[in-house]
Amino acid sequence: MHYFQLGQVPPKRHTQFRRPDGQLYHEELFSTEGFSDLYALLYHVHPPTQILQVGDPIDVAPKVVFDKQLKHRSLQGFQVPPTDDYLASRKAVLVNQDIKIILAAPRKSTTEYFFKNADADEVIFVHEGSGQLHTMYGKIPFGYGDYLVIPRGTVYQMHFDTPDNRLLIVESYSPVVTPKRYRNSFGQLMEHAPFCERDIRKPQDLETHDEQGEFLFYIKKQDRLYPYTYRNHPFDVVGWDGYAYPYAFSIHNFEPITGRVHQPPPVHQTFESRQFVICSFVPRLYDYHPQAIPAPYNHSNIDSDEVLYYVDGDFMSRKHVERGMITLHPGGIPHGPHPGTVEKSIGAKETRELAVMIDTFRPLQLTEAAVAIEDPNYYQSWLA
Numbered sequence: 001m002h003y004f005q006l007g008q009v010p011p012k013r014h015t016q017f018r019r020p021d022g023q024l025y026h027e028e029l030f031s032t033e034g035f036s037d038l039y040a041l042l043y044h045v046h047p048p049t050q051i052l053q054v055g056d057p058i059d060v061a062p063k064v065v066f067d068k069q070l071k072h073r074s075l076q077g078f079q080v081p082p083t084d085d086y087l088a089s090r091k092a093v094l095v096n097q098d099i100k101i102i103l104a105a106p107r108k109s110t111t112e113y114f115f116k117n118a119d120a121d122e123v124i125f126v127h128e129g130s131g132q133l134h135t136m137y138g139k140i141p142f143g144y145g146d147y148l149v150i151p152r153g154t155v156y157q158m159h160f161d162t163p164d165n166r167l168l169i170v171e172s173y174s175p176v177v178t179p180k181r182y183r184n185s186f187g188q189l190m191e192h193a194p195f196c197e198r199d200i201r202k203p204q205d206l207e208t209h210d211e212q213g214e215f216l217f218y219i220k221k222q223d224r225l226y227p228y229t230y231r232n233h234p235f236d237v238v239g240w241d242g243y244a245y246p247y248a249f250s251i252h253n254f255e256p257i258t259g260r261v262h263q264p265p266p267v268h269q270t271f272e273s274r275q276f277v278i279c280s281f282v283p284r285l286y287d288y289h290p291q292a293i294p295a296p297y298n299h300s301n302i303d304s305d306e307v308l309y310y311v312d313g314d315f316m317s318r319k320h321v322e323r324g325m326i327t328l329h330p331g332g333i334p335h336g337p338h339p340g341t342v343e344k345s346i347g348a349k350e351t352r353e354l355a356v357m358i359d360t361f362r363p364l365q366l367t368e369a370a371v372a373i374e375d376p377n378y379y380q381s382w383l384a
Contacts, residue, residue: 001038001177001247002187002197006138007206007239013041025238032151032175032244040242042136045210046232052214055227060220062092062100066366070330074378075370077103077309077324078166086110086158087218087225090169093370094307094328096362098275101307101326102169103369109159113216114234116155119223120171123271123278124148125251125356127311127324129165133158136237137245138203145251145311145354149176149271151244155217155234166324168309168356174274194255194270201248209233251311251354256284261292265357279357283313285350295345298336304359305330313353320381327378328364339384 010017017025026047031039075093082105083089089106100120109131130143133150134157142148150156170176182193189196211233219226249270257267268279286294306329315321318338329335337345366374 001200001243001245003241003243004202004245005239005241006203007043007208007237009041009043009239009241017043019045030151030153030242030244037175038151038242038244040137040240040244042237042240044232045208045236045238046212048230048232048234050231051228052231053229055229057224057226059223060087060225061223062095063368064095064365065368065371068363069366070332072330072333072335072379072381073328073366073370074375074381075326075328076322076373076375077168077326078322079373080105080369082107082163084108087115091369092367093326093373094364095367096360096364098173098273098362099358099360099364100169100171101358101364102167102171103324103326104165104167104169106158106160106165106167107163110157111159113218114155114157116217116219117150117152117171118219118221119152120173120220121152121176121273122148122150123170123172123176124150125168125170125309127166127168129160129162129167131158131160131165133246133248134235135203135246136235137240138206140201140203140246140248142248147249147251147270148246149249150246151175154246156246170278170358172273172276176271176273176278179269179272179277194257194267195249195253199249199253201250203245203247206237206239207235208238209235211236251280251282251356254280254282256282258285259287260289261287262294262296263287265359268357275362276358276360279359281353281355281357283350283352283354286345286348293342293346294348294351295337295342298334300334301329301331301359303331304361305364306335307358307360307364309356309358311354311356313351313355315351315353315355328366330363336382338381 086106094101217228271278
């Protein structure tokens with residue numbers, strides 16, 4: 001990320017900054033990886049530390065069914081039933097010690113409580129629905145095709161415009177950043193990157209809620225939700241600046257990299273963490289070598305599990321694709337285009353596909369929620 005400021009901040013950090021009535025604002029350092037990585041400084045009307053009550057934790061750990069497996073899988077993501085509550089709607093389907101891949105279909109906004117994920121950064125891909133992400137940094141409008149990147153520890157609410165929402169959520173136990181090869185030594189996105197800073201939508205419309213009372217938080221830590229009641233409204237910030245903040249990026253603003261022959265998946269990379277990458281497959285022109293085969297070649301994932309989430313369009317290498325479908329191709333066995341799709345792709349000029357790919361460097365485990373929506377015969381789909 002790059003430096004951004006919103007609202008009022010003092011001319012020098014860690015110095016006196018007073019309210020109109022003469023009292024001090026309360027400075028908060030929001031820092032990642034101790035004091036050694038990205039951080040922001042926020043200025044609160046009231047202390048962000050005043051806790052009235054802590055309730056009993058709620059266990060939200062996913063129930064793993066297959067902790068070791070070597071089989072191609074297909075999940076029908078839109079079979080996850082809609083649920084009123086945002087947190088209750090989040091169903092982890094594929095997990096390991098680095099990541100949780102979650103499907104959610106929440107009907108209602110989180111206006112009755114605030115949520116903080118103290119375990120993981122979150123990347124929320126909006127497949128259906130629209131609304132606003134409310135945070136202490138300000139608001140971020142979102143809609144179809146948006147990635148919402150939320151640093152761990154960010155207090156937020158999801159305000160939806162309608163009850164019809166479908167989300168793909170990635171929880172990352174290490175920081176989610178833009179790929180290093182896209183950035184120069186100063187952190188600026190370079191000319192060859194498939195997006196730039198202008199495409200990144202930062203918080204706006206900072207509202208300072210000078211309110212005291214009883215404010216319910218759910219804080220996620222070590223797969224438990226802790227109900228906290230705070231005295232002060234968390235969105236009482238008058239200003240902030242720094243490099244650590246939530247933002248939105250639309251998959252529709254990803255500029256595809258093409259070539260004369262088929263390009264490998266890294267050209268689609270959008271985000272990275274220490275143990276996985278996220279890629280965006282978007283509408284693009286096909287390869288333009290006169291003998292090009294646009295469909296991908298068969299390949300073996302020796303060092304990673306490959307997850308594809310199908311958003312929209314006609315995916316040229318797969319048959320019987322449905323919106324919201326997830327395929328898992330585990331490391332160790334080859335996979336490739338379905339029968340007939342290679343010949344069909346020859347001579348085609350473009351693809352209108354839209355998909356999100358997640359490649360993990362450690363094996364994924366299936367949960368009960370995944371098994372409930374699995375197509376058990378998918379592994380045989382290459383026979384004919």
